[in-house]
Amino acid sequence: MDTKKPKTDRLITGLIIFLSVVGILYFGGRAIYENTRRNQENPFEYDVEGFKRSGADRVSHHEVRRIQLDLEHVLAIAIGPNDELYVSGDSFICALDKEGRVLNRIETVGPVHCLAVDENGDVYAGLNDHVEVFDNLRIKKSSWNSPGKEAIFTSIAVSPTAIFVADAGNLVIWKFDKAGDLLQRIGDKDEAKDVHGFIIPSPYFDVAIDPDGFLWAANTGRHTLENFTPDGDLRTAWGEFSMEIEGFCGCCNPTHFIILEDGTFVTSEKGLPRVKIYNRLGEFVSVVAGPDLFREGTVGLDLARDSTQRIYVMDPVQKAVRIFEAKPDWEGSE
C-alpha cells in the first residue's frame, strides 16, 4: 500500500491554500493602495504652490503689529499727517490711533472703496462713483459731482494742488482741484501720441504721487506702473509679467502700490498674495510679506505707510491691518 500519497495530497493542498492566501493578500493590498492613491491624486488640480515659494529667501520685513478690525467688510486704509490710521469698511470710516483705539468714526451713504488724507487732515473718501470730503472725520465738507454712471472709483491720490481719482469703470484718472471741480481727464487711449490707455480687467486700479510730485498709476492689464507729467502725458513705465517673485503675476497686477519717501515702490498682488519692494528704477529689491502670510483667496491688499516708513497692509480676509517693519539684519537694508 502506498502511504506516501495522502501526504503528498496534503502538501499540495496546503501549498494551494498558502498561494491563494498570498495572492489574495497581494492583489487585495495592491487594489486598496491603488484606490487610495487614485483618490489622493487630482489630475485636474490647479497648482501654483511652486510659485508661492518664490522669493522666500528675499524677505526683508517682519510683522510687528496687527490691528484687528471690528468690521464685516474691510475696504481701504490711509495714514493721516500725524500717523493716525483711517479705515473704511461697511458704511463708515473710522480713525484709529497707533494702538488701534478708535478716535473718531463717521457714517457714509455707502461703502467707501478708497481713501486719502491731505496734509490738513481732510479725508477724501471714494464712494462708487463720487468723492466725499470730511473735515477730520467730524463733518462732511462736500460731496463732489460724479463724472458719470459708469464710474467705479478705486483709488485717490492727493498732491498739494490737486486730487487724482482712478476710475476703473471709465479706465481713466480724473484730476480735480481741492474744491471738487474737474480739471482734466488723464490716460485715454491716443494712438497719435502712442498712448495705449489703461487695461483694467478687474476693479483694482491704484494711483499715487511720488516724492517729486509726479503721478503714478498701475496699468494692471499690462503689469506696469506708469508715470505721468502734471499735464497728463505719459513719461515712463516699468514692470513686467512673471509668476516668479521679480514680476507681477496673473492677468492683472499689482492691485495696489505706495511710494516711500526715498522713491521706492511697495506693491501688492492678488492670485499670489504678496507684498514686494522695487527700487526707483523698478528693479525688484525684496519681499515684505509672502503668500505664506495670507489665507487662500486673499484679494485686495491695500497699502499705506507712516512717517517711519513702516508698511501697513490691509488684510480683508483676516479683517486686520498688519504692520511690517524692516528687519534690522536684512542684508539689503543698507
Add this chain to the structure above:
Amino acid sequence: MKKDRRVKPVNRRDFIRRGLHIFSGITIGGLTGLLFSKSSSEEMVWQLDPNICVQCEKCAVNCVLPHSSVKCVHSYSMCGYCDLCSGYLQPGAKSRDTGAEHQLCPSGAITRTFVEEPYFQYTIDEELCIGCGKCVKGCISFGNGSLYLQNRHDRCLNCNQCSIARLCPSQAWKRVPASRPYILRGDESQRYQKG
C-alpha cells in the same frame, strides 16, 4: 318611557360597506390633495451656486452621466478679454499662444480668438468641456471670476439624489425653480432675473 339604549349589533355586510366608504373617502381626499400640491408647487431642479463653489474638480467625475452635466460658462460682460488669461494659460506658460502645451484646459475646450490689440475673446466648447473647473480656479484666483461652473439642464437627468450634490465638499448644490434653473453672474444675471 325608557329608551332602549342597547346598541344594534353591526353585521359583517355593514362593516365591510362602511370600511369601503371610509377607504374611498381617504383615497379620493389624498389624490385630490396630491394633485393640488403638485399644481401649486413649482418643479425644482439641481443647480450649482458659483458663489459657494470651491472648484474642487469633483463635478467632473461624480456625475452619473458618462460626461458630466456640469460645464464651464462664461460671463462676457465681466471678462477682461486679457491677453494673459489665467483661465486659459498654464500658470507658468512660456508664451501667450494657442499651443497645447500652454493651455490650462485638459480637454482643450477653450478657444482663444484675437479681438483687437491687446484683447482676446475666450469661448467654451461645451462638447469638449468636462466640468473640471480648472479654468474657473485660474480665473477666480488671478482674474475676476468671469468663468464659472453651471449644471446644464439640456444634459442633467435631475436625479432625486444628485450624486455630485451628495459629494460636494462645499455644499454648493441647491434646488432651484425649473423656471429659473441657472445662477448667473455679471450683466447676464440681471437680464436673466428680469426675464
